[in-house]
Amino acid sequence: MSGRATVLVADDEQSMRDAIFQVLGPEGYQVTDVESGDAALAAIKSRPFDLVILDLRMPRVDGLEVLRRIQQDSPGTAAVVITGYATVESAVEAMKLGAADFLPKPFTPDVLRLTVSRALRGARMAKENLLLRSEVEECRGRDYELIGQSQAMRQIYDLVRRVGPTDSTVLITGESGTGKELVARAIRDHSPRRERPFVTVDCGSLVGTLFESELFGHVKGSFTGATSTKHGRFELADGGTIFFDEIANVNPDIQAKLLRVIQEREFTRVGATQAIPVDVRIIAATSRDLQEEIREGRFREDLFYRLCVVPIVLPPLRQRREDVPLLAHYFLQRQKGRHGKKLLGFSHEAMEALANYDWPGNVRELQNAIERAIVLSRGDVITPADLLYYGPTPKPEAKGDGLAPLAAVEREHIARVLDHHGGNRTAAAKALGIDRKTLWRKIRAYGLGVGG
Numbered sequence: 001m002s003g004r005a006t007v008l009v010a011d012d013e014q015s016m017r018d019a020i021f022q023v024l025g026p027e028g029y030q031v032t033d034v035e036s037g038d039a040a041l042a043a044i045k046s047r048p049f050d051l052v053i054l055d056l057r058m059p060r061v062d063g064l065e066v067l068r069r070i071q072q073d074s075p076g077t078a079a080v081v082i083t084g085y086a087t088v089e090s091a092v093e094a095m096k097l098g099a100a101d102f103l104p105k106p107f108t109p110d111v112l113r114l115t116v117s118r119a120l121r122g123a124r125m126a127k128e129n130l131l132l133r134s135e136v137e138e139c140r141g142r143d144y145e146l147i148g149q150s151q152a153m154r155q156i157y158d159l160v161r162r163v164g165p166t167d168s169t170v171l172i173t174g175e176s177g178t179g180k181e182l183v184a185r186a187i188r189d190h191s192p193r194r195e196r197p198f199v200t201v202d203c204g205s206l207v208g209t210l211f212e213s214e215l216f217g218h219v220k221g222s223f224t225g226a227t228s229t230k231h232g233r234f235e236l237a238d239g240g241t242i243f244f245d246e247i248a249n250v251n252p253d254i255q256a257k258l259l260r261v262i263q264e265r266e267f268t269r270v271g272a273t274q275a276i277p278v279d280v281r282i283i284a285a286t287s288r289d290l291q292e293e294i295r296e297g298r299f300r301e302d303l304f305y306r307l308c309v310v311p312i313v314l315p316p317l318r319q320r321r322e323d324v325p326l327l328a329h330y331f332l333q334r335q336k337g338r339h340g341k342k343l344l345g346f347s348h349e350a351m352e353a354l355a356n357y358d359w360p361g362n363v364r365e366l367q368n369a370i371e372r373a374i375v376l377s378r379g380d381v382i383t384p385a386d387l388l389y390y391g392p393t394p395k396p397e398a399k400g401d402g403l404a405p406l407a408a409v410e411r412e413h414i415a416r417v418l419d420h421h422g423g424n425r426t427a428a429a430k431a432l433g434i435d436r437k438t439l440w441r442k443i444r445a446y447g448l449g450v451g452g
Contacts, residue, residue: 005120006048009033010040010066011055011082016105020053023109024116037061041069047274049077051120054099056083056090064090067097073220073229078123080115082107127236146182147330148323152315156183163310164190169262171247171307172285174314176437177362180285181245183312188241193281196240199233203249212254218270234267237280247284247307248293252300259303282307317359317366324355327363331370332382339374346382353384357410360445361438368433411446414439418448 007029009020017033024031032049034040037058044052052070054063063081070077081094084105091102100119103111146156163170164187172180181200188198201215217232233242244250250258261267262282266275284307293299317324328346336343346354350373359365373386387409414432421427429439442448 004028004030005050006030007032007116008040008043008049008052010035010037010052010058010063012036012058013055016055016082020112023112027113029116037063037066040066044070044074044077048074048276050123051078051080051116053080053082053116056081056094057085064093064097067094067099071098075229076123076127076231076235078119080119127231146179146186147327148320149326150320150323152320153323156312156314159310159312160186161190163187163312165192166310167191167281168309169281169307170283170310170312171290171304172283172312172314173290174285174287175316175362176287176435177364178314178316179363180287180314181243183314184241184243184283184285187283188281191241191281193240197237198240199237199242201233201242201244202246203244204246211250212257213270215254216257216267216269219272229269232267232269234261234278234280235276238278239280241281241283244282244284246286246288248286248288248290248299252298255300255303259300259306262303262306317362321355324359324366325351327366328354328370331367332374335371336374339371341374341377342380343374343377343382344380347384350382350384350387353387358445360441361434365434365438372433410442411448414442414446415448418443 005028007024009017009031011017011020011033012035014035017035021031021033032043034043037054038061040052040054041061043049052066054066056063058066063083067079067081070079078100079098080101080103081091081099082103082105083090094102100122101115103115107115146153148156160183170184170187172183174180185198188194203211213230213232215232215234217230217235219229244258257267261278264275265279266277268275290299290304290308294301294304317327325346328351332343332345354366354369361368369387370382373382377383377386414428417431418425418428421431425436425439425443429436432439434442
């Protein structure tokens, strides 16, 4: 949680509210007090609080009802229940409804300080665990690290080390599959925010109101299907780093709101009016030419300059061929155990074929090719025959040494797979283990004029 924690005290006794303020105010908490349950609900609706301290018995709306509403409308808010009529049943009910703690009156200042600190720490950990579960799911699809010893990659490492400790926004550009997210994570790992959240936003997967809600969160009833209040990615990333993957896909309305977040360091949930301050470092990436997007009127020039304080351009794999053997061996060691293979390495011919191929899908395509080779391998080393994709060995025109170039083999295999799926590129890409964008580039590169 950024800044001073905000605390709402709801109790119908003025003396109790004053006592709590006198204890928590000097500790640095921002304390607001109200005299009833309905006033507490109105306060929570008007602005977010990190913690609510609730008297169990209040006129009109009691503490348990307020607690139920907090869990429904503001699930990130911690709650501590206090009462002068403590019973086991009331304590159990409060804890079932999500109260972090239960304090019978009277209590000492030290007990109050400890309880508040513990409740806030628990809320913070709950939010971090929510994010951690999300990151674990993302990591399941991420199999490679930032690897390479070429001059181009050494320059990238140097940039990462220099920009990492700063708080500057970074724009990473490069073709699909070059490892833009890995560079973003490396920047985070070299920053003071390394122990704080790293939140990824896939700008190509969500559109419209759903995307805005994903970024900024929403309040209950703000649109059809908004049955409860939700934390957005910015709120989850508070204190850490937020990474926008394929930022060029963001529509102009969201671009304007992103610009405001960068400038003002605050955002507003969908359907709310209260601005929420946020402390995040922003890193963005794209495989498209943003200057061209600006000329075509699809991307805001002012947002581009806000994002591109430090530009990092990732080279395609064909421009750092000396890294191919290193990457190939890395993928072999990472993946062979999964498939029960005890492979020793690559034959000279196989490595030469890998190094001479252009890899339009970059490192991601190389990773898939090595996994296929492991699956298809028959001996203790990977040979050119193992670098084929599926089915029987194609018969492309061979060179004088009898070995066909990998590109020729791939062209024929892609043509066969496309034909098998009736020209359906989505189905063919899935069968080949590559994304549709990579398949489209290969179709153009190989002159395969297939419809669909």
